[in-house]
Amino acid sequence: MSADVPTYLDGNAAAGALREVFAVDLTAAIGKCTGCGHSAVFAEAHVYVDAPGMVARCPGCDNVLLRVVSTPNDTYLDLRGLTYLRISNTP
């Protein structure tokens, strides 16, 4: 394996898709990775959009944090790579 030219965007690229599902802006939320335990603002995630769905990966270990697939009838949201999302209650 060798170094790679990044093909991802930052977590802000997920804002639109997540706004379709959540009533709050998740890009400012703190997410904890189930893979390595790294906690970071979701905006720091590596987001891959040139794919059949949107995939957000941990900036520390590349574990999949979140996947969003929109079909004509449903939106599939897979959050299993996140131990939690910590969302501030203060505006």
Added chain:
Amino acid sequence: MGIISPGFTGRGRSGSDLPPGQYLTQDFPVLSAGPTPHVLPEHWEFTIATESGEMHRWDWAAFQRLPAEEITRDLHCVTRWSKLATDWKGVSLDALFEDVETAADFVMAHSYGGYTTNLPLEDLLDGQAWIAYQYDGEPLAAEHGGPARLLVPHLYLWKSAKWVRGLVLSDTDDLGFWETAGYHEYGDPWKEQRYAGD
């Protein structure tokens, strides 16, 4: 003036060759759900694990000694692009399964980088699938799945796992990376099986 006009290159292929809902592209778009693995051939290994746990292994040298085939097939991506008459070189799955004893019906393909996709075993045999390592006469680029990828061109391209490292045989049709997130378990482009339930 010659008999054949300079622009004539044979009977063109048009949208009539495409499965429903697809458009034709001349490019070769790169889709990826994660960082591109860069696996050197000397570190590459391909395995087939049977349902009884028996493991068959090929390193790059052993893989290269298997009979290779030239393959020309159309590709159909679930994101709606199709690319016609693509040229590949690879090893037929029939050759790789020659000494594999199994009664399993299903396969999970695993890739370097963690990607998975599920297929019926019968869709990998009888000249329908290959482990491809050349595209257009050149070693397969990492961005397209090199050093070697699964090629199952009669199904949507997400089934042709890039950077493939092994197949695990199973009696059950477990779901892979995209199949667990709403994509169809089989993915026949001619039946437009894009999403679960199509």
